[in-house]
Amino acid sequence: MTSYATAHAPGxxxxxxxxxxxxxxxxRLVGGVLTVAAVIRTPDDPAVLAAWLRRHVPGRVARLGVAFPGGLDEDGRVTAWPNRPEWVGYGLRDALGRIAHTVVLRDDGESAAAGEATRGIAQGRPDALVAVFGTGLGGALVLDG
Incomplete structure (x- = not known):
């Protein structure tokens, strides 16, 4: 079972x-408040996204959480993404490791379920089914918290 608690100093x-x-x-999450700092159309070239992030993230940060809609191997390399086949083979964890000391990669449906279970409508409920509808379809099931 994966724990989603963040271990960082308050503030x-x-x-x-x-x-x-x-x-x-x-x-950016500070003091329990999440703020959208920047938005970009997802580029076909993942190196363009990495460069954009380096411009928007101040220096090298302690922790970076990533919700990703494609397949990843244990090293954080993209193994599949039907919407962006150009990303297959890209070392996402390595690229983001230049921005943050700790990079946590999760499936986007799993990330949505964890967010709902810890801060959203499913908070305090032991079980939840979360469906994600966007460019693709996804979701996750939370059982026993």
Whole structure:
């Protein structure tokens, strides 16, 4: 079971990226408040996204959470993404590791379910089914918290 609790000092921002088939959002969580810091149309070339992030994230941050809609191997390399086949083979964790000391990669449906279970409508409920409708379809099931 994966734990989604953040281990960082109070007041220290946690940065997050939601990479989507159409757009990518960069967010910052400080004191329990999530703010969208920047938005870009998701580029076909993942190196363009990495350069954009380096311009918007101040220096090298402690922690970066990433919601990603494609397949990843254990090293954080893209194995499949029907919306962006050009990304297959790209070392996403390595590229983002130049921006953050700790990079946490999660499936976007899994990320949505974790968010609903910890901060959203499913908070306090032991079980939840979360469906994600966007450029693609996804979701996850939370059982026993």
């Amino acid at each position: 220290t921002p946690t940065w997050a990226i939601d990479i989507g088939g159409t757009k990518t959002l960069l967010g």
